[in-house]
Amino acid sequence: MLRVTALRMAKSTTLTLPALAGCRIALALATDLYDTLKHNHQLASPLTSYLNLQEGVFLFKNGVNPYSGGVFRHSPILLSLFTTVIPTSRRLASILWTLSDIAGAWALVQLWRARQRAPQTSRDGLVAAAYLLNPYLFLPTLALSSSTFENTLTLLSLMFAAQGNASLALVSAAILLHLSLPSILLSAPLILLLSSSNGPLSQLASPRAFTPNDKKWIALLGEYVAYAVFLSVISTLVSGGLSWIPQTWGANITLPDLTPNVGVWWYFFTEMFDHFRPFFLMVFSVHLIIYVAPLCIKFQYDPLYAAFVLLGVLGTFKAYPTMADIGLFASMFAVFPELFPYLRHPIVTILLHLHAALLMPLFHHLWLSQGTANANFFYATTLVFACANGAALTDCIWAGLRIAIGAPEEGFSVVQE
Amino acid sequence: MDRIRTRLRAIFRPEGDQSLLRLQRRRKLVSALTQRVDLIKWSFFLVGYLWMLALPSQQLGRGIYIDENALQPGQVNTYWNWGDVAAADRYLEQLEGLRDANASSHLRASTLAAEFMKLGIPASTQNYRFSSSVGTVEGTNAYAIISSPRTSGTEAMVISASWVSRIDEANGALNLRGVSTVLALAGFLKKYSLWAKDIVFVVSDGHMDGMQAWLNAYHGRTQSNLEADELELTSGVIWTALNIDYPGHSFSHLGIFHEGINGRLPNQDLLNSLTWIARWTVPVIIYDHLETPRLQIPSWMPNSLRDEIRTYDYRSRNVLRHVKHQARGRGSGVHGLFHQFRIDAFTMFALPATGPHGFHALGHIIESTLRTTNNLLERLHASIFFYILTASEHFLKIGSYLPSAIMISVAMMFSGLKVWSDSAWVMSSDEKGSTWIQRRRPVLPVLVIMFSTHILGCSVFALTKTSWFINNLKTSSAIILALCGTLPLSALFVPKQNPHTVAPMSQLLKALNLCFASTVISITTVVNFSLAATLAILLGIPLTVSLSSSLLPLRLGQYGAYLSLALGWLSAQEEIRSALWDWQILGVWFAPFVCIVYTPLVLQAAIACLLPV
DSSP: OHHHHHHHHHHHHHHHHHHHHHHHHHHHHHOOOHHHHTTOTTTOOTTTOHHHHHHHHHHHHTTOOGGGSSSOOSOHHHHHHHHTTSOOOHHHHHHHHHHHHHHHHHHHHHHHHHHHTOSOOTTHHHHHHHHHTOHHHHHHHHTTOTHHHHHHHHHHHHHHHHTTOHHHHHHHHHHHHHHOGGGGGGHHHHHHHHHOSSTTSOOTTSOOOOOOOHHHHHHHHHHHHHHHHHHHHHHHHHHTSSTHHHHHHHHHHHOOOOOOOSSSHHHHHHSSOGGGHHHHHHHHHHHHHTTHHHHHHHTTTOHHHHHHHHHHHHHHHSSSOOHHHHHHHHHHGGGOGGGGGGOSOHHHHHHHHHHHHHHHHHHHHIIIIIOSSOHHHHHHHHHHHHHHHHHHHHHHHHHHHHGGGOSOOTTOOOOOO | OHHHHHHHHHHHSOSSOHHHHHHHHHHHHHHHHHHTHHHHHHHHHHHHHHHHHHTTSTTSSEEOOOOOTTOOTTOSOOOOOHHHHHHHHHHHHHHHHHHHTTOOHHHHHHHHHHHHHHTTOOEEEEEEEEEETTEEEEEEEEEEEEOOSSSOSOEEEEEEEESBOSHHHHSSOBOHHHHHHHHHHHHHHTTOSOOSSEEEEEEESTTTHHHHHHHHHHTTOOOTTEEEOOOSOOOSEEEEEEEEEOOSSSEEEEEEEOOOGGGOOOOHHHHHHHHHHHTTTSOEEETTOOOOOOSOOOTTSOHHHHHHHHHHHHHHHHHHHHHHHHHTTOOSSGGGGGGGGTOEEEEEEEEEOSOSBOHHHHHHHHHHHHHHHHTOSSOOOSSTTOEEEEETTEEEEHHHHHHHHHHHHHHHHHHHHHHHHHTTEEEEEETTEEEEEEOBOOOHHHHHHHHHHHHHHHHHHHHHTSHHHHHTHHHHHHHHHHHHHHGGGGGGGSOOOOTTTBOOHHHHHHHHHHHHHHHHHHHHHHHOHHHHHHHHHHHHHHHHOOOOOSOHHHHHHHHHHHHHHHHGGGGOHHHHHHHHHIIIIIOOTHHHHIIIIIHHHHHHHHHHHHSOO
16 A cells, blocks of 8 residues: 555655645635734744835835834845835735745755755655645745745755855855845854765765865865855945944844744843843854754764754744744754654654644734733743754754664664763 | 661662673563453553542632732622612612513614713724524624723623523523613612722623624624624723523522633632622522532431532532533533633522512612622733633642543553554464464554544534524434445454554554544543543543454444444534524534544444454
C-alpha cells in the first residue's frame, strides 16, 4: 500500500507543486481572511505588518517622510516597490504574497534536489507540501505579513548558494538584509556554503575539517558588503535621507515598539526599568550573535545544516519574530530526512508546539478581546512556544552530531562529554 | 566537616567514569518510570476524578471578598422609598393591562418608551428580526438613557429587564415586575445628581433575542441573519450591567445567575458586591437553589460530618448547575450576552415566594449596587474572572478546580505516549530466543485519517445548519448516523502489514488520538472549565481503555460503543434544536465544537478499533 503510494507520488511529483500552488492561489482568492488576521500579533510584527506598510506608502505619497514617525519600519526597498511598481490593491497583494510563497516552495524543492544531487526525487512533492501547507507559513501570508518575502529571499539565497550561483545568492542575501537585519547572521553559513568544496551535499555522517580558501571567502564577503552598500545607497536616495536606518535596522536593536509578538523580548522590556534598558538590549542582541561562530565551526562540513539551525535560533530569539520565522525552520526539516531516525524526542516537541500553537491565539483572545486574562497569560504561552522551539533546536543539534557516530547498536550508548 | 563532605561526595559524585555513572543513573530513572507508567497514569486518573468529586466540599475554596477597593459596596445611604414602590405598582397595573390586551411587541415597546419620556428621559424603540434555520424571531426593544450629570458620559451602566422571564427555562412567563422595577427606577434615579456614568435602561423583547439585537446595534456589530434598526440614542462604553428578573408577586431570596455565553464569567467582584450589600436585608443564593436539606442523615452521625454532608449536597447541586450552564456555552440568562462585549453583568433573580420581600427591598438593593458600580474608576479588571461559585458566599479559585481536569488530561497524555513508544518495538522470536526489534511508525496515513474525521465533522455541521435538517430531525439524524457509521467501516479493508517492520496503524491512531484529545481538554480548561471537565469525563477513560484485538466481534462491539458515544447527541432532539438556535442567533460555539472537535475525536477511537492490529 505504502509502496504503491510512493510510486504514484514519484509519477505525480512533477504535478504536486503546481497543484498545491493552484490550491494556495484559490485559497487566497476565495477567502478573504485578511480582515480577520490583520491585527493578529502572532502573524505580523510591527516590522512586517501590512497595515504599517500601507500607512508608510500613504505618508510617502502625500509628501511626508514616513520614517519621521514611529509607525513605518519597512525597508525603503519595499516602500519604493509599493509606491511605484506594485499597486496596493488587496486582491493583488494576496496573490503577490501567495506567489512569493510558491517561489519559496520552489526554492525549497530546488534546495532539496541540490542536496540530493538529483534532478528529481520522489519526495519533491512532500517537500513542496511541507512549505505550502504549513499553517505557520500560510497564515502570515494570508495576513499579508512581509515576513513571507523574508522567507522566500532566505530560501532563494540558500538555493542559489547550493547551486553555486554566488552573485545571485549574495544579491538575495543583501536584499534580505534590507528587509530584516538579523539575517546578517545568516551570511556566515551562506559564505561558508559558497566557498565549501562539497556544496549542499549532506556531510553530517562523515564530518571532516573544512579547508578555508581565504581568497574566496574574502571575495564573497566583499561582494556581499558591496551589494548591501549599494542597496543602502539606493534606500537613502529613495527615502531622501538616512532616517530609515534607525527606523528599520535600528528597531531590531533598540526595540522601540513593544507590541506583543511571539518572541521573548517584548514582555521582558515592558517590565524593565528604563535605566537597565541599554544593558539588556545589548545582552539580548549579543545573545543572538554568540550562536553564529559555534554553529559554523561545529557544522563546518555541512554549512547548509548550520544555516538551518541558525534559522531556528533566529526564529526563537530575534527581536520581532512572527510565526513565519519558525515556520520556515519547521518546513526546512523536510530537506534533512537523514535526521529523523536520530531525533530523541520528536513527539514531545510536536506536542509542545501543538499546545503553544493552540494556546497562543486563545490567550491572545482572552487577554485582548474577552478581557478576562492579562498579558502574563499570553507571555506564558510565548514561553511555551520558545520551549518548543528550543526543544526542536537542541534535538536538531544532537541529531546532526549523532549521525556521524553511526546507527545505534545494542548494548552501546552515546553520551556527550 | 571534611567527613561530611566526603560522605556527600560519595553520594552525589561517586568514583568512576562520570559518563557511565550518568548513563546508568538515567537508565535507572527511565526504567523506574516506564515500569510504573501504568501506575502513574491510573493514579492521575484517580486523583483527577476524585478531585472533581471534591469540588463542592467545604475543605476546598474560600469565602468571598471584594478585591477592587474602588467598589466600596454598601457604604451609602439609600433613598428608595414607599413612594417609589407605589410608582412601581402603578407601572405594574399598566403592564398587566398591556398583557391582558394581548398587545403587540411594537405597541408594548412604544408604550414603555412613552412612559420613559413622560419622566423626561430620552427614550426610543428598536425593531429587530432574526432569521435562522430553526425559525424567525422578531420583536421591539425599548430603551432610555439618563445622561450623567457629573461627567461627559464616556461610560455607562445598564439596567435591563427582558419581557420574558428566565423562570422555567424561559417558556413564556412574563417578567412584568422586573420591567416595572426598571421604569420606577428610571423615575427615581433621575432625581439624583451623583451619577458619574450614564444610566441606560433597556427593556428587551423576548428572552435572549431582544438583548442580542440591542447589543449588536449598540456596538455596531453586524450579524448576517439579523435585521435591526440602528439605535437613535447612544451613550458611552458600558462597563457593568444588571439584569432584573422578577416573575412572581413577591420573593423570598435573590438568586444570582452569572454564566455568560461561551463560558465567559463576569468579574466576581460584581457578584460579591451584591452579596455584600444584600446580606442584612434579603438572603442571597445562587441560581434558584434553596438550602433545604434533601437527605435524611442518620442520627448516629457526628454533627460535624452531618454538616459536611449537608453542605456538600447543597454545593454539589450548585456546581452541577454551573456545569450545565457553562458547558453548553448557553449562559444562564440575558446577562450572558453582555459578556461578549466585555461588559460584566449578572441577573438578579427574585425567587418567587409568598413573601416577605417586594419592590421595596429590591429597589434598595439595586440602588446600592448601582452606587457601588458608579464608584468604579476603571473597568473591573483584576484577574478574578476564573472561579466557581459553590455558594453565594463561597467560591473556588482557579488553582483549586483547574488541576482536576488537567490531571485527567495528563493521564491521557501519558497513556498516549506509552502507546506511542510501545508501538516502536516488537518482540521477535526465532530459534535463538526472543529479542526486541525496532519498527517504523508511519505517521502520515494516521494523520490523514484524523484529518478526514474532522472534515467529516465539518460536513455534519454544515448539514445540521440547513433548515431541512431541523424540519426532518428524525430522518436527517438517521442519515447522519448512517453516514458516520458506515464510512469508518472502510477501515476494515485496510490491508494488514508486516508487524515486524511497520507498527500497526490502529496503535498509532490510538496514540495520536489520545495525545490530541488530551491537548484539547487541557486547552479548553482555561476558556470553559465545565466543558473541559465534561470532556475529561466523556473521553478520559473511554478513549484509554480500548482493547486491540484480532477478534472481529470484539472489534465491531467496541466500534459500536464508540459510535454511540460519538453520536449519542443525535437522540437529544430538543437539545440539538436549542444548540443550533444558540449558534445561529447568539453565536454560541457549542454546536460546532461538538460536531467538529468532539465527534471526530471519538470517531478516531472507533476507527482505531476497526483497523488491523
